[in-house]
Amino acid sequence: MSEFKPKFVKPSDTSSYLDKNEAVGLETTSFIYNRYISQSVQTQRQRLPIFNSRNHILYALEKYQTLVLVGETGCGKSTQIPQYMIEAEWPGQIGICEPRRVAAISLANRVADETGTLVQGDMVGYAVRFDACTNKPKIKFMTEGILLREVMSDPLLKSYSAIMLDEVHERTVYTDLLMGLMKRILKKRSELRLIVASATLDAEMLHKFFNSNPTGDKKKDTAVIMSVEGRQYPVDIHYVAEPIPCYIQASVDTVLNINSSKEPGDILVFLTGQEEVDKAVRLLNEHAILIEESRKKEKLHVLPMYGALPYHEQLKVFRPAPLGHRKVVVATNIAETSVTIPGIVHVIDCGFVKLKWFNNDTHTDSLIVVPVSKSSADQRAGRAGREKPGKVYRLYTEEDASKLADETPPEMVRSDLTYPILQLKAFGISNILKFDFPSPPPLKNLKSALEILYALDCIDIQGELTKPLGFNMAEFALNPLYTKVLLSAGEFNCSEEILTIISMLQVETVFAKPSTGSNSIKARIQKRLFEVEEGDLITYLNIYNGFVQSEMSQGFCQKNFLNYKSLQRVVQIREGLKRMLQNYDVPIVSCLRYTEPILKCLVKGLFPNAAYLHHSGVYKTVRGDVELFVHPDSVLYTIQQPQWVIFCEVVHTTKLYMKDITVIKSEWLVELAPHFYHSTTHYD
Numbered sequence: 001m002s003e004f005k006p007k008f009v010k011p012s013d014t015s016s017y018l019d020k021n022e023a024v025g026l027e028t029t030s031f032i033y034n035r036y037i038s039q040s041v042q043t044q045r046q047r048l049p050i051f052n053s054r055n056h057i058l059y060a061l062e063k064y065q066t067l068v069l070v071g072e073t074g075c076g077k078s079t080q081i082p083q084y085m086i087e088a089e090w091p092g093q094i095g096i097c098e099p100r101r102v103a104a105i106s107l108a109n110r111v112a113d114e115t116g117t118l119v120q121g122d123m124v125g126y127a128v129r130f131d132a133c134t135n136k137p138k139i140k141f142m143t144e145g146i147l148l149r150e151v152m153s154d155p156l157l158k159s160y161s162a163i164m165l166d167e168v169h170e171r172t173v174y175t176d177l178l179m180g181l182m183k184r185i186l187k188k189r190s191e192l193r194l195i196v197a198s199a200t201l202d203a204e205m206l207h208k209f210f211n212s213n214p215t216g217d218k219k220k221d222t223a224v225i226m227s228v229e230g231r232q233y234p235v236d237i238h239y240v241a242e243p244i245p246c247y248i249q250a251s252v253d254t255v256l257n258i259n260s261s262k263e264p265g266d267i268l269v270f271l272t273g274q275e276e277v278d279k280a281v282r283l284l285n286e287h288a289i290l291i292e293e294s295r296k297k298e299k300l301h302v303l304p305m306y307g308a309l310p311y312h313e314q315l316k317v318f319r320p321a322p323l324g325h326r327k328v329v330v331a332t333n334i335a336e337t338s339v340t341i342p343g344i345v346h347v348i349d350c351g352f353v354k355l356k357w358f359n360n361d362t363h364t365d366s367l368i369v370v371p372v373s374k375s376s377a378d379q380r381a382g383r384a385g386r387e388k389p390g391k392v393y394r395l396y397t398e399e400d401a402s403k404l405a406d407e408t409p410p411e412m413v414r415s416d417l418t419y420p421i422l423q424l425k426a427f428g429i430s431n432i433l434k435f436d437f438p439s440p441p442p443l444k445n446l447k448s449a450l451e452i453l454y455a456l457d458c459i460d461i462q463g464e465l466t467k468p469l470g471f472n473m474a475e476f477a478l479n480p481l482y483t484k485v486l487l488s489a490g491e492f493n494c495s496e497e498i499l500t501i502i503s504m505l506q507v508e509t510v511f512a513k514p515s516t517g518s519n520s521i522k523a524r525i526q527k528r529l530f531e532v533e534e535g536d537l538i539t540y541l542n543i544y545n546g547f548v549q550s551e552m553s554q555g556f557c558q559k560n561f562l563n564y565k566s567l568q569r570v571v572q573i574r575e576g577l578k579r580m581l582q583n584y585d586v587p588i589v590s591c592l593r594y595t596e597p598i599l600k601c602l603v604k605g606l607f608p609n610a611a612y613l614h615h616s617g618v619y620k621t622v623r624g625d626v627e628l629f630v631h632p633d634s635v636l637y638t639i640q641q642p643q644w645v646i647f648c649e650v651v652h653t654t655k656l657y658m659k660d661i662t663v664i665k666s667e668w669l670v671e672l673a674p675h676f677y678h679s680t681t682h683y684d
Contacts, residue, residue, distance in 0.1 A: 041114050045083075048076030049229050054084050056226060061085070061162070061193050064224045065186055066210040069197040071228035072382060077197050078103075078166050079111050082139045085162060086123075092161025095140050097147045099167050099175065100307065101128040102314045103339050108141040129477055130576030144174035145477040151181055152426050152474065162193040168206070169198040169375070171410035171439070173420050179438050181427065183210060186222075199379060202407075203227075209438055233385040239398040247350040247395045248276055252283045254348050254393050255328055259291070259298055265345020265390070266327040270380050272354040272369050273332060274306045274508035278563065280330045282514070298326045305331035308507040310568045317341050336379045340386055347384040349377060351396040355408070358416045359650060360444055361624040363452060363608050365416045366652040373408040377401065410439040417441055417449035418480045422458055425465045426474035432463075452608055455676045456484050472584055478502070485605035486581060492601040494591035495581060497541055501602070503574035504540040505648055505660060507566045511633075514561060523561035530560075531635040534595050535645065535662040537602065539635050544570065600672060603664055606646045607673040611658065612666070613643050619658065622669075622677065631657040644669075 108126035112119040125133030127142040211223040288300040301321040321327035356365040384390025458470040476483040489495035530542040550556035557564040611619040648660035
């Protein structure tokens with residue numbers, strides 16, 4: 001790699017947007033400290049960059065309804081602000097909303113440690129999907145989906161006195177939904193306070209969005225911007241001299257080069273998805289074995305990190321490496337902003353990210369690997385400067401870096417909107433076009449979502465939620481197509497099997513892909529033991545059943561080249577979904593190895609994703625006539641192509657590939673979705 005002149009990440013602006021005259025009287029603000037906080041913990045908290053802004057933050061929350069807070073990840077905003085409010089005897093419950101479950105749980109544990117209390121007690125708790133506190137703690141960390149469901153049951157969030165939306169710059173669909181809903185709630189509840197916090201965001205845009213002052217008089221503003229200095233050490237940026245052919249192999253090589261140089265510090269590698277992470281971890285572990293045998297270099301302690309990992313596996317990245325080892329964390333963009341991993345000094349940035357992009361022609365989200373934006377690249381670089389000066393190795397040229405987009409497009413403008421629209425309908429918002437989105441989505445995406453929801457019987461011809469199906473579906477934090485399949489399972493007497501299939505679809509992959517040629521052949525042979533002519537989804541069912549019959553043993557996974565951690569996560573998800581189905585009185589029954597009821601149940605919800613084999617030899621969607629191809633990983637790739645299929649996902653690389661495919665009969669589409677399909681005869 002060629003070293004260019006080091007670039008330093010500057011600390012965020014220390015200036016506050018608060019008027020200087022408003023600072024009068026801040027020194028007289030009193031704080032009540034709880035006696036159980038130890039002196040050592042207080043000292044640690046006082047060292048955080050946000051400590052110097054504590055008085056200003058509390059004053060701003062007293063004077064303004066919305067505080068737009070810009071502060072680097074690690075400055076202490078997520079853990080300290082709710083504690084400052086409790087110490088100042090802020091009334092009511094304080095909710096902190098995080099985009100990822102690992103952030104919500106880890107932050108809750110951190111605050112519980114700092115306050116000397118137990119997590120899920122009366123002081124601090126968390127709520128994530130399938131794991132929520134039953135009491136009402138004063139400080140409650142939660143995911144965005146949980147807060148949305150709380151808004152559904154309590155439209156004005158009367159139990160909360162303050163809500164903090166953290167990591168807003170990620171601009172997920174849920175983030176934009178919550179910002180639009182919070183704007184409406186703030187108009188109804190003048191005493192409610194909102195904190196919109198982020199490491200890098202367009203603060204002026206958000207200030208304008210939440211400021212309900214129509215007069216232009218700054219004295220009547222309801223929102224204010226404040227920036228907090230982040231404790232950011234200088235970071236040297238290195239680029240490659242020439243474009244690289246494979247960023248996964250280049251990432252592995254760079255890790256080994258850093259380890260050979262004996263420069264101290266742990267390493268964080270950014271890749272795009274679970275498959276890439278697992279492949280890199282496998283390669284690094286092979287090298288780690290050789291390093292241990294040679295005893296010449298520092299040993300490697302390699303850990304993966306991605307959303308589908310069970311939580312106890314994700315927690316491992318926060319622990320120090322064993323004595324004499326260097327920790328190497330290989331992660332997706334989950335490690336970009338939501339969490340701070342201690343000990344990281346070196347960051348390797350592959351330069352790409354996997355994004356969902358909605359395809360109106362196929363009515364599906366396509367997963368596309370695209371270059372990162374400049375803001376994301378800066379966020380990744382910032383991971384190296386948290387505790388000491390660091391280094392970032394970007395696996396792309398400096399010229400390519402200058403051509404990157406400034407920001408990643410918000411998920412709202414590039415995603416399938418069926419679930420967000422379903423949620424808004426559940427909140428009683430009849431006219432979606434009048435809803436105030438921070439970034440309005442394309443009209444064609446809205447139209448497509450409404451068409452699909454009507455076809456699923458979620459909404460009626462007037463656009464209102466149907467009872468009980470529409471309201472029940474809005475309770476599930478799933479793609480509405482999957483929810484329709486789940487709620488229809490009792491009708492087909494196959495809910496046990498459908499629970500398994502839908503749960504398997506919630507993880508990126510359950511297959512471990514060996515790096516060596518001989519093991520790749522063995523993995524393919526073992527996979528064939530589970531494959532069936534009905535397609536991928538019934539194959540998933542066989543894999544899960546085999547895993548359960550083996551008493552969920554790790555040896556079973558090793559023998560069959562399956563991802564043990566992913567299957568553990570599937571078990572957790574399945575238990576949660578099963579409890580939800582029982583709440584809606586869906587009978588938990590099995591069809592006892594008969595596949596036709598399962599296939600029909602899948603068609604009941606996935607009918608928009610139907611394709612037929614055209615006489616030209618390619619598949620085409622029934623609606624839109626878009627050419628699709630069977631993904632090479634599908635069990636149908638090497639056999640005679642069936643005439644009709646449904647698919648769950650489209651991946652866009654050189655072509656549009658269907659993934660998670662199931663063989664169906666054409667007459668089922670007309671039988672189970674007559675409002676969407678009808679049979680006709682064409683004469684040439």
